[in-house]
Amino acid sequence: MGRSLALVAAFTALIMSASPKLQGAETVWSGLVIAENVAQPQPIPLELTRIEGSLKKLFGYNQFQVIGQSRKLLTTGQEDWLATSKFFGLHVDARGESEAGYVLNLKLYKEKELLLETDAKLSKRSPLVIKGPQVGSGQLLLILVVQ
Amino acid sequence: MKTFEEKWTAWLDGQLSGRELTEFEASLPDKAAAEAEKAEAKKLGVLLKREIGAQTLMNEEFFSHQLRERIARETAGSSRESGGRRIEVSTWWTIRRLLWTGTASLAVFLVFAIFVMRDKNPAEQSQYLTQILNARVDPVVSPNATISMFEAKEGRVTVLWTEGLQSLPSDYAAK
Numbered sequence: 358m359g360r361s362l363a364l365v366a367a368f369t370a371l372i373m374s375a376s377p378k379l380q381g382a383e384t385v386w387s388g389l390v391i392a393e394n395v396a397q398p399q400p401i402p403l404e405l406t407r408i409e410g411s412l413k414k415l416f417g418y419n420q421f422q423v424i425g426q427s428r429k430l431l432t433t434g435q436e437d438w439l440a441t442s443k444f445f446g447l448h449v450d451a452r453g454e455s456e457a458g459y460v461l462n463l464k465l466y467k468e469k470e471l472l473l474e475t476d477a478k479l480s481k482r483s484p485l486v487i488k489g490p491q492v493g494s495g496q497l498l499l500i501l502v503v504q
Numbered sequence: 505m506k507t508f509e510e511k512w513t514a515w516l517d518g519q520l521s522g523r524e525l526t527e528f529e530a531s532l533p534d535k536a537a538a539e540a541e542k543a544e545a546k547k548l549g550v551l552l553k554r555e556i557g558a559q560t561l562m563n564e565e566f567f568s569h570q571l572r573e574r575i576a577r578e579t580a581g582s583s584r585e586s587g588g589r590r591i592e593v594s595t596w597w598t599i600r601r602l603l604w605t606g607t608a609s610l611a612v613f614l615v616f617a618i619f620v621m622r623d624k625n626p627a628e629q630s631q632y633l634t635q636i637l638n639a640r641v642d643p644v645v646s647p648n649a650t651i652s653m654f655e656a657k658e659g660r661v662t663v664l665w666t667e668g669l670q671s672l673p674s675d676y677a678a679k
Contacts (some may be wrong), residue, residue: 391677411659423679444676458634467672472646475639475664483655484636487664493674 382432384479384504387440389425393495516545634662
């Protein structure tokens with residue numbers, strides 16, 4: 358009887374430990390990207406290759422050019438950082454780690470003007486893409502990927 | 505007061521005597537036929553006794569029987585604890601073990617069910633997808649802006665889609 362109970366307890370513990378969790382430090386890549394249609398498109402940046410198909414399908418552009426980026430190693434899940442271009446700034450404030458991912462507060466600035474603010478849980482397996490303002494003939498995109 | 509059937513059975517078995525026997529035989533409508541039936545019954549009784557009665561054991565059979573009984577006694581004796589408490593000689597699937605196995609299986613099933621139901625809760629998004637908790641734009645800068653969010657299955661991309669943000673000249677695309 359004791360053995361049976363121990364077996365059930367061990368099995369339960371095994372299942373509970375098998376539930377997915379984010380563990381350890383992760384690097385988050387955040388980028389300001391201009392998407393546009395050009396005659397001779399440049400190759401897509403390495404950070405975006407895994408979502409190239411989705412980006413082209415969703416936005417209908419053939420070139421994605423990084424105008425500002427930041428790569429941040431998250432150890433405590435409480436870090437904050439900035440990805441900037443000449444006119445835009447993306448401020449990312451990590452507000453903790455949960456089972457689902459990192460809780461982030463994102464603010465897009467045009468110079469000192471706040472254009473957009475959002476809170477998101479960024480999952481390791483699921484990139485976040487934010488459609489920003491139209492810029493010339495192209496589109497500003499904000500992209501965050503856990504690497 | 506005995507019924508006729510009781511008296512008949514007793515008469516066949518030779519249990520009636522005296523006045524009771526005389527009166528019963530006098531009441532028989534056909535005594536010869538009754539006597540013939542009584543003789544048949546006796547013959548049948550003798551036959552049954554001979555065929556299915558206890559057989560006397562031969563010497564070898566008796567020895568073998570005694571030996572088997574002793575082995576059975578010794579086997580049962582070895583299953584007793586030294587303190588005298590009796591341990592059941594049993595196979596794996598006793599009623600008690602069946603109950604325990606059933607309970608353990610039910611517990612495992614419930615654990616699985618709880619985990620599966622927790623993961624499949626439709627009110628929650630999958631933890632493998634990025635979730636947008638909220639979003640807002642400056643209503644002064646972009647008064648007509650709208651926000652929507654969705655997930656693109658291809659690439660597991662979560663998209664925050666804005667419309668109506670203030671358009672900017674191409675100079676703003678500078679690095």
